[in-house]
Amino acid sequence: MIESATALPRELNQRFQGMALANESLMLSQQYDEARKGFQQIYDMLLQEQPLSARYHKGYALHQIGMTLLLAGKPQDALRYFVLAYIEDLLLQKEGEEDKAEEMPASKNLRRVYRVSDSALDQLKEIVRRRKKRGELKPYELAYIRSQLRQSPSLRRRWGFRPSAKRFSEKHIRAVARDGLSAIRKPVLASAPKERKFTK
Numbered sequence: 001m002i003e004s005a006t007a008l009p010r011e012l013n014q015r016f017q018g019m020a021l022a023n024e025s026l027m028l029s030q031q032y033d034e035a036r037k038g039f040q041q042i043y044d045m046l047l048q049e050q051p052l053s054a055r056y057h058k059g060y061a062l063h064q065i066g067m068t069l070l071l072a073g074k075p076q077d078a079l080r081y082f083v084l085a086y087i088e089d090l091l092l093q094k095e096g097e098e099d100k101a102e103e104m105p106a107s108k109n110l111r112r113v114y115r116v117s118d119s120a121l122d123q124l125k126e127i128v129r130r131r132k133k134r135g136e137l138k139p140y141e142l143a144y145i146r147s148q149l150r151q152s153p154s155l156r157r158r159w160g161f162r163p164s165a166k167r168f169s170e171k172h173i174r175a176v177a178r179d180g181l182s183a184i185r186k187p188v189l190a191s192a193p194k195e196r197k198f199t200k
Helices: 010-028 032-049 059-071 075-092 098-103 105-112 118-134 139-151 153-158 170-179
Strands: none
Touching (some): 010 032, 075 098, 075 105, 075 118, 098 105, 105 118, 139 153, 139 170
């Protein structure tokens, strides 16, 4: 069984496994264009099904897209996908454990096939570490959250917007994703006690 490296819901995991095996078979029969389309569909499926509160690891799909391009004689096109897969592998690890990504296929291809230096990968690793600390959203994650907010009044309320809201500012979304609703709620100041007037 091909591992997705994430705890996917059962039904989604079954779809993932079936699509992965079918595309691996296409690769073995050297149908690289068809296999690449299939791995792209896996990536799109995981991105679409990914809930707001979790991250599905998409490194496998990105790495396999890179492999189809590499085997088809397009190493420069493949490089982009190996880098993206490596970033996904870094994001998969717990904060402070990013070195575990070096054991995964994307890192090995970058080092062995493309001779990418340790210092270059370390710089990429440090960027990912900083983003994790800031809780920074990627552009596609921001776009996805906005699309869901447009569809659901109850979700708007949970993200601190009015149910009737039509616009969803990037600053607001990023603040809530990083710090929760406390990031956009104004503190309630205690009112000063009123002076009592005494009559003689």
